[in-house]
Amino acid sequence: MTLLYGCLLSLLVISVTLAIHFLFYKNYRTSGLRPPGKTGWPFLGETMEFLSTGWNGQPEKFIFDRIARYSSNIFKTSLLGYNTAIFCGPAGNKFLFANEYKLVRLWVPDYVNKLFPSKNSAADEAVKMRKAFPYFLKPEALQRYIGVMDDITAKHFSTDWENHEVVAVYPLIKRFAFVIASRLFISVDDPDHIARFAAPFEALVSGIFSIPIDIPGTQFNKAVKGANHIRKELIEIIKQRKIDLDEGKADPKQDVLSHMIVTNDDDENAMTDSDIANKLIALLLGGHDTIASTCTSIVRYLAELPEIYEGVYKEQMEIANSKGPNELLNWDDIHKMKYSWNVASEVLRLSPPFQGTFREVLADITFNGFFIPKGWKIYWSTNGVHRNPEFFPDPLKFDPSRYEGAGPAPYTYVPFGGGPRMCPGKEFARLEILVFMHHIAKRFRWQKTIPDERIIVDPMPVPAKGLPVRLYPHKN
Numbered sequence: 001m002t003l004l005y006g007c008l009l010s011l012l013v014i015s016v017t018l019a020i021h022f023l024f025y026k027n028y029r030t031s032g033l034r035p036p037g038k039t040g041w042p043f044l045g046e047t048m049e050f051l052s053t054g055w056n057g058q059p060e061k062f063i064f065d066r067i068a069r070y071s072s073n074i075f076k077t078s079l080l081g082y083n084t085a086i087f088c089g090p091a092g093n094k095f096l097f098a099n100e101y102k103l104v105r106l107w108v109p110d111y112v113n114k115l116f117p118s119k120n121s122a123a124d125e126a127v128k129m130r131k132a133f134p135y136f137l138k139p140e141a142l143q144r145y146i147g148v149m150d151d152i153t154a155k156h157f158s159t160d161w162e163n164h165e166v167v168a169v170y171p172l173i174k175r176f177a178f179v180i181a182s183r184l185f186i187s188v189d190d191p192d193h194i195a196r197f198a199a200p201f202e203a204l205v206s207g208i209f210s211i212p213i214d215i216p217g218t219q220f221n222k223a224v225k226g227a228n229h230i231r232k233e234l235i236e237i238i239k240q241r242k243i244d245l246d247e248g249k250a251d252p253k254q255d256v257l258s259h260m261i262v263t264n265d266d267d268e269n270a271m272t273d274s275d276i277a278n279k280l281i282a283l284l285l286g287g288h289d290t291i292a293s294t295c296t297s298i299v300r301y302l303a304e305l306p307e308i309y310e311g312v313y314k315e316q317m318e319i320a321n322s323k324g325p326n327e328l329l330n331w332d333d334i335h336k337m338k339y340s341w342n343v344a345s346e347v348l349r350l351s352p353p354f355q356g357t358f359r360e361v362l363a364d365i366t367f368n369g370f371f372i373p374k375g376w377k378i379y380w381s382t383n384g385v386h387r388n389p390e391f392f393p394d395p396l397k398f399d400p401s402r403y404e405g406a407g408p409a410p411y412t413y414v415p416f417g418g419g420p421r422m423c424p425g426k427e428f429a430r431l432e433i434l435v436f437m438h439h440i441a442k443r444f445r446w447q448k449t450i451p452d453e454r455i456i457v458d459p460m461p462v463p464a465k466g467l468p469v470r471l472y473p474h475k476n
Contacts, residue, residue: 293351316337
């Protein structure tokens with residue numbers, strides 16, 4: 001009997017020891033030091049405050065208020081119903097960019113699937129997109145685009161700006177950027193056809209980051225309808241292009257659409273027409289809305305800073321005066337626009353079209369002493385570095401000289417991402433922005449008619465009234 005009691009007691013001691021060890025180990029893993037911060041209201045978290053600072057034109061306020069409150073460049077919150085860690089420094093940016101598809105991956109809210117239905121995740125779709133377009137982003141391809149961009153831009157200014165005393169800049173630039181994207185990505189240049197996309201795209205952009213309530217009249221419902229309308233139009237274009245390719249009426253290399261069709265898989269991974277349409281929608285969004293926001297911001301800053309405008313004007317007129325009658329811009333001309341690109345770069349620092357993007361955590365990670373569990377979301381903030389005096393002295397000062405020489409420190413300037421996650425369309429955007437700056441600077445000076453017009457960030461910075469300006473054509 002004594003032996004039995006001894007065995008039972010030994011088993012009890014072992015069981016308790018194992019239980020304590022298990023509990024301690026579990027707590028150690030799951031309750032490691034989380035980033036400082038609060039998660040706010042149930043479900044909503046701090047989403048409304050996060051969005052409202054952008055609606056008020058100060059998206060950086062949400063970020064810097066918390067950096068100051070928690071004395072940390074990493075803090076936790078809850079956004080869109082998910083526990084979220086906010087990364088606000090270059091070390092965090094480097095970590096995320098270097099570990100894409102290893103420890104983290106691109107994430108978008110589930111409701112976005114209503115806008116872009118797909119059997120694959122947003123991260124998988126992003127990988128396919130990056131693999132699909134290198135041919136169109138090579139230097140030799142980009143050089144071919146310059147003449148097309150120059151011709152379209154010249155016609156745009158001749159039709160929509162010249163002989164007008166006052167113009168609303170943002171709507172005009174949106175139209176112009178969409179014409180270029182339509183021409184180069186899907187070879188559509190008919191004005192009436194392009195106009196049919198305008199209102200649905202406007203509804204789609206406005207609804208992507210709206211409250212996802214899909215009932216008639218809501219912003220999100222309008223976005224769903226807009227996406228469906230665009231998808232239907234694009235599917236008709238795709239079907240016709242397939243016919244034209246089969247009959248030899250279209251070139252397999254003429255644009256992104258043809259390339260996607262001829263390189264499509266013929267197995268279970270094959271893209272449907274709807275899949276191709278969704279990718280084209282994403283490409284058209286990125287290819288025109290971000291450009292429209294950036295070029296509008298450039299016009300706004302040049303109106304406010306005449307000394308900066310003079311530098312751009314001088315550089316662009318030197319290039320214009322070197323050209324023959326009706327001679328188009330070329331690759332060498334673009335490379336001469338160094339000061340203009342420094343100006344555009346400073347605009348992208350102060351008014352980036354994207355304030356940041358989300359990542360999903362694929363495995364438990366520890367970074368900078370903080371434990372971030374699998375399944376959490378990470379939001380990396382451009383303003384967390386762009387407007388931080390630690391990385392950009394006197395951060396609110398507009399200073400194009402920041403980009404001379406070696407330029408900003410690595411991972412502190414991230415309007416196009418960085419490292420392996422550098423936006424593949426960066427050079428395409430640079431071409432379009434510089435061609436636009438060339439044409440507007442050589443034609444006009446301008447003055448804002450609403451000096452203190454409010455800027456709304458929803459999700460990109462846009463002027464509340466469209467940035468109306470009074471034009472003063474150059475006499476030459």
